[in-house]
Amino acid sequence: MKKTADWSDFSDIDVWIFDLDNTLYPAHCNLFAQIDRKMGQFVARFLGVEHDEAKRIQKQYFHTYGTTLNGLMTCHDMHPDDFLDFVHDIDLSNIDRAEKLDEALEMIDGRKIIFTNGSEDHATNVSLQLGIKHHFEHIFDIKKSDFIPKPEMSVYQKLLSDLEIDPKRAVFFEDMAKNLKPAHELGMKTVWIPNTEQWSHESASEGHVHHVAEDLADWLHSLLQSRG
Secondary structure, eight states: OBOSOOGGGTTTOOEEEEOOTTTTSOGGGOHHHHHHHHHHHHHHHHHTOOHHHHHHHHHHHHHHHSSHHHHHHHHHOOOHHHHHHHHTOOOOTTOOOOHHHHHHHHHOOSEEEEEOSSOHHHHHHHHHHHTOGGGOSEEEOTTTTTTOOTTOHHHHHHHHHHTTOOGGGEEEEESSGGGGHHHHHHTOEEEEOOOSSHHHHTTTTSSOOOEEOSSHHHHHHHHHHTTO
């Protein structure tokens, strides 16, 4: 895995695919803490259990089914819309406009896509708050993946098929290393944006992480500077 950005590794890329949460904005904004708290509240209300039991179920479903949403749908036949609306109704004021990332995205030629386990509404709200929504031609969200979350291979195959993407000309940026594995197996280049959470690092040493970007905006600017 490379920690320096070199344009020669990306000269043939014409599709730039980005995860949303903790990728297009830094993990220290701590938006996921709000989402995590609201998921626990929803589980407690939906299943009629106490807070501690709700958190246990929430984490169990996350680890077993990839997302709490998928676990609730699989085990309890829950309709997803109320869940998605509730957990993504959060305060975005901790996110500053991403001026440096905006500049980098403006200088990069090619299609730009958001690929998220969240909802399109959430991705739209966050990218508008960041000031970068206009760069993205498409948001491939959990609804477009038929509510099957990353890292299921079928989701990546559907993304490529629906949007007519050649994986050998695409790169995927993601904060969860395990979600890069299917992208690598399909022929995409992969860039990992790590954070301090254990789940960010799971499977990071297995060979499917090609590049590491500690800070996405800085890394993209370094990449562009190496273009010459």
